[in-house]
Amino acid sequence: MSRAAASHPLPGGLLPAACAAHLSQDPGSDDPGWPALAPAELEASRSMRPRRAREFHHGRHCARQALARLGLPALPLPQGEDRAPCWPAGVTGSISHSGSWAIAAVALARDLAGLGLDIEPDDPLPLDVHALVCRPGEARRFDGMGTDPARLLFSAKESLYKCLWPLTGRFLEFSEIELSPAPGGFTARYCGQGAPLKLDRLIGRIGQAHGLVLTAAWIPAAGSG
Ligand SMILES: CC(C)(COP(=O)(O)OP(=O)(O)OC[C@H]1O[C@@H](n2cnc3c(N)ncnc32)[C@H](O)[C@@H]1OP(=O)(O)O)[C@@H](O)C(=O)NCCC(=O)NCCS
Structure with a gap:
């Protein structure tokens, strides 16, 4: 298991049972232990300032951890023209950051029509x-x-x-x-x-x-x- 895999606990009832989520704090080290971004994600990240690029990478890491909890592979999550993440077909999800924290949650579209x-x-x-x-x-x-x-x-x-x-x-x-x-x-x-x-x-x-x-x-x- 990756050393960055553990999710910080979420408040009870914050999300429905159909959701998988991952909340994490950036350890601040040179190598936070997050797998590299996919080429389609790097395209968006290249134009970002270093702090924002790190936040973006952190959010993608959380999203892949959440997808894994749903039993889904670590697929690329490019940024859409509207800046919202492009989720894999049949999946809905959301990402947020605050300071050193990032969170992502995902669900199957057959369970949730929308998630923020x-x-x-x-x-x-x-x-x-x-x-x-x-x-x-x-x-x-x-x-x-x-x-x-x-x-x-x-x-x-x-x-x-x-x-x-x-x-x-x-x-x-x-x-x-x-x-x-x-x-x-x-x-x-x-x-x-x-x-x-x-x-x-x-x-x-x-x-x-x-x-x-x-x-x-x-x-x-x-x-x-
Ligand atoms: C898009 C927006 C909601 C992001 O919120 P934020 O507090 O600035 O930042 P957060 O860290 O919480 O969220 C950013 C993430 O939201 C996601 N996001 C961006 N645009 C999005 C959109 N249009 N729809 C859904 N998700 C979006 C992305 O995953 C982004 O992170 P990433 O670029 O690293 O992938 C906000 O900047 C915005 O444009 N708001 C529009 C006005 C509004 O909120 N009105 C409320 C009226 S009810």
């Missing part, structure tokens, strides 16, 4: 972006969850966006989505001026661990258990 993940430092979101991220009165509903409500909303909306983008190709402003607390996480409602967007099947979860806030959003596949 986000990790953030578990500290207050700068005040100057609150009005951009939070709708009036929205943050108050997330008081008492042990994390700055604005940070929670930022992360949860990023997860939701990553879940929906591959399904809709639709850009969303933070103000177009309103979140409400639900057991273990959140529900979402579209409240923008654009074409209606039904979000009643989207499931959102929130957790805290390792100094991070972690959020996930997914949509069960039609007909899945």
Whole structure:
């Protein structure tokens, strides 16, 4: 087993049972023990600054560890023109980074139609972006969850966006989505001026661990258990 193979534990219930995930912290050493990127991945990474290239490599490593947990091979995961990862046929997934941390989760498309993940430092979101991220009165509903409500909303909306983008190709402003607390996480409602967007099947979860806030959003596949 590779010395980089162990996943840090995730908060219970953050992801559905159909998901496999890998959360890891960059050891900071010259050789972090991650297998080399595939040529199709290197193409994207070559134009990145060193720190970003390392973050990209870390995320790909997490994704392959997660794929292995699903019993799938370590296939290349190129970056799409929209910058989202190109997952193998029949797979849905998501990647996120924060500082030295990276996480990836994957599931079979027959189980989940969409999946989004986000990790953030578990500290207050700068005040100057609150009005951009939070709708009036929205943050108050997330008081008492042990994390700055604005940070929670930022992360949860990023997860939701990553879940929906591959399904809709639709850009969303933070103000177009309103979140409400639900057991273990959140529900979402579209409240923008654009074409209606039904979000009643989207499931959102929130957790805290390792100094991070972690959020996930997914949509069960039609007909899945
Ligand atoms: C794409 C975006 C969500 C990334 O979030 P981030 O907090 O900046 O960064 P993270 O580390 O959490 O996530 C980056 C990863 O997201 C993935 N990603 C990038 N674009 C994506 C997209 N359009 N759809 C799904 N996943 C995407 C990639 O895997 C990327 O990492 P990689 O390039 O190393 O593979 C964000 O930059 C963005 O463009 N947001 C659009 C506006 C928005 O979020 N609106 C919310 C309204 S509800």
